[in-house]
Amino acid sequence: MLARTDLRGGTPTRRELRRALPRGGTDVNAVLPTVAPVVEVVAEHGAQAALDYTEQFDKVRPESVRVPAEAIARARAELDPVVTAALEESIARARKVHADQRRTTTVTAVVPGGSVAEKWIPVRRVGLYVPGGNAVYPSSVIMNVVPAQEAGVGSLVVASPAQADFGGLPHPTILAACALLGVDEVWAVGGAQAVALLAYGGVDTRPWESAATGESTADLDPVDLITGPGNIYVTAAKRLVRGVVGIDSEAGPTEIAILADETADPAVVAADLISQAEHDVLAASVLVTDSQALADAVDAEVAAQAAATKHTERVTTALSGPQSGIVLVDDLDAGLAVVDAYAAEHLEIQTRDAAAVADRVTSAGAIFVGTYSPVSLGDYCAGSNHVLPTSGSARYASGLSVQTFLRGVHVIDYDADALSGVADTVVTLSRAEDLPAHGDAVTARFGGRR
Structure with missing residues (x-):
């Protein structure tokens, strides 16, 4: 199933490695002519244009962009307690790690x-995008919201696609995750x-409030920074608005690279x-x-496990695409050169002395050390x-x-x-x-x- 690239018996240069390694990718430029009119119309006509496009693309038209507070509270109340506990554990661990990242003023x-002095000032208002598509991503709510909150951002909004199956609201698990994090502003809009x-x-229109308060409209305040992954159309839109607002990155399809030796368990x-191929037919999986x-053993295991997994067709398409494969090298030194040139979003090290090998890696979005990481x-x-750099951008970029x-x-x-005392120097x-x-x-x- 997995194509092979044999680099044994030579010492390819970094340039040659970039050309030889499996790599898919998407052509963002190709969809810019499609996306640019959408951005232009929404920029001019605002929420009503966004709702028009939601009706066209998602086959549902919410009554308003902003999700009512009672819908967020209801999603939280109705969430499976087991899922609630899992999300709360994820939030707690993310807070523990991200709290230690906060910089202090130096003089x-x-x-x-x-x-x-260098002082660190939070962005005033941020927009956090949480995709829909093939899966439900409450974990992406956590990964975007927690670092923003720990940075001290005062105003944030989560945007996630309206779902026809849920009456034009984002998926209820997304809304519940927002509630658990204390996020009260959610927009039912995607893409x-x-x-x-x-x-x-x-x-925005607010029909649920007009009867009680007389307020029938509300401003949707623009943000200063947009973060979060999405499909190629989201990426193209982020490219088009960059400069009007900041963006975190132009995310491509997800990818995993695994550096392994004979001690690794092929299963x-x-x-x-x-697991990564499950995300998308364009996902990249490289050994x-x-x-x-x-x-050879991994190839056999992949065939057996892929046939038994839930999303067999999606997984098989991703693993058999040009972005996935097995790269054979002479030794671990050559393997390290390969993974540094590839600069994977996710890099696993499954070798003897995995921590020592991981310490030598210079280009990866995140490094996972050993069998149990x-x-x-x-x-x-x-x-x-x-939320990590993709498509080789880990050579120069960091994750969220x-x-x-x-x-x-x-x-x-x-x-x-x-x-x-320094005036003469300035004049000179x-x-x-x-x-x-x-x-x-x-x-x-x-x-x-002077």
């Missing part, structure tokens, strides 16, 4: 009377229209490859190994974040964290003596750059004298 005394509405805002390796015997653990309740929602601002505070550099007015702005404070 550097450059000279007597002259200091530079490119959700991204556009988050970026530009609008005016476990196969199960982990299948890198120096063991021909392991490769599967990607599935990170998806739900390791405490780590599962508290830092995503903070801005580092330098505060410069010099008194007269401190400025006087301003003249070297042929910007003499910069120097004059300093000397003006001392009656034109």
